[in-house]
Amino acid sequence: MKRYLSLLLMVILALSLFACASPAEPAKSTGPQASDAEPTEGPAESKGTVYWCAHNTANEFSVNMAKYCEEIGKENGYKVIVLDSDTDVAKQISDVETAIAADATAIFIDPTSTDGLNAVLLSAVKDHNIPVICIHGGTSNQEELTAFVACDMFKGGEIEMQMLADDLDGKGKIAILRSTEGHDVANNITDGYYAVLENYPDIEVVYVGVGDWGADSATPYAETWLTATPDLNAIICNNDGMALGVRPVVASMGLEDTCWVYGLDAISEARMYIREGGCYKGSIMMDTYAEFLAGFDILNKFLAGEPFENKVVIDPVGVNAANIDELYPDD
């Protein structure tokens, strides 16, 4: 019977490979800069293969990052292969090893951990001469790698909490919905919240919940919190994915005028709700398109032997009803 297994496996695999061999052309970026950019033809000859070792590709934000990487890579003459770690540090180590074994021209990575990837990334740079450029997130041995391009997540958290504090005039009851414990991005954003809260003793953090970046993990928290404490003034979330799970609960309980929601990433759905003027008061623009532009610029200079800046920090920008049309004119 096991002979049938081998036959079936081969048939399914062959079919899958044929189906996957020519992935669809990525859609044009929806990012703020991308919308202004003229579509350009990539150079006829490829300069090599860049591996984008993604944190995950499970939400609009991270899918857009992969799309931007492919798009800007193509414009710069590189083939881009996306590897998805699914937010698992061990899988991301394997992804980097795969890129090394394939003789990557460069590794672009959004690390799932500040410390967990140090050895393998250092090995790529030192033992295999592969440039490693951290995009969006960094590692604790950053200075030993090729370059670092990121939005400052801690600052993003600070700006988000500052928007909340300003909207509440520095006093009120709030809940914090952070994401997966142990992940450094979530830690940095949340640390940014608390840094701002030190200046606002009249803002009381009534609840702290731990979601998993997705709306489904946020909804039950919002239901419980708002049932127990209907006078909660705001719920602040580590990303828009979770904030979008909180918003419908606030709306369905008729608390849109008293309980406000804040997210981070400024994805399209969040921007729509900010424009609507309901309870969704703000988000943070993490300009990942600009991150990849800077990343490929660094790579081009590195390969050409030209000097380059090895640390580029792009400031996040608060997005609210007052500035959204200016920041996203093409929405």
Next chain:
Amino acid sequence: MDERALKNNKVIKIIKRMGIVWALLALLLIMSSFSPNFFRPANLILILKQSSLTGILAVGMAMVIITGGIDLSVGSVLASTCMIASFCVTSSMSWEPLSVFMTFIVCLTAGGLFGAFNGLFVSYLGFPPFIVTMATLSIGRGFALVVTNGRSVFNLTKEFNNVSNTSYLGIPSLVYYWLVMVVIGVFIMKKTVLGKWLYAIGGNQDAARLSGINVRATKFFAYVISGVCAGLCGLLMASRTTSGQPPVGDGDELNAIAACVIGGISMAGGSGSLIGTVVGVLILTVISNGFDVMGVPSNYQRIMRGAIILISVYIDLTSKRKQRSSN
């Protein structure tokens, strides 16, 4: 040659028994034809390395499944022992880092204790394995997060970091750990009475009891072995990531179970082999690595993996039905 003679032919028997190996070879050939990078020695060694941790987990998981049980807790036990290992060897704490040898002892013991906890409830208190190990999954993950307050632990000693990040004769050290565990596992299953008891219990627990086998102690042992394997993986993971990361191992139990099922271990217990499990692990890694090398999005890999598991279980069920009808 008549049909009967053909059935009894040794070569035919070996080919039949190696069906899953042919599937692996076919996968290797298909992947190689689609990507020139795939069949490079560096990538093939990488496949072995990437298989190692799941492979070690699958050794313990196979023993548990052969007894008719299941261990859903291994991913969380891995996370807990990963944190324990990192606490043992970090220089960021107020205590002196332990030696690598002592860290091995501590982690294997901790993993064994988690396994003993599962075994106690399943074997001696009669709890369903699915429920007990699901509870331990939650406890283990919570433990890993609580002891670290959700933060990673780093500054591990250089000696410890070398445990998973060195190579001997061009082969990564992780592969040797896997090899050692497989050899120990195969020895237990094939050459000891205990191994035969594990199969007997999975085949028919009541008959095993009536024939004088200590069913409780044997099942308890299987869970302890599974815990020890997870403990070892936790230690190796801490060394591989050169830090203690509380979220590691999330979902690894499913990979280990998938490897067992693909390798021909029956979910009902009583049949299957560790060598088949090794091949099952390799098949999963070849699919994952091959698709990665070709740049195929990871979501296709999930579909592929699910399809292979379904086909494997279907074949397991139909072959059992055939056996029953021929008996």
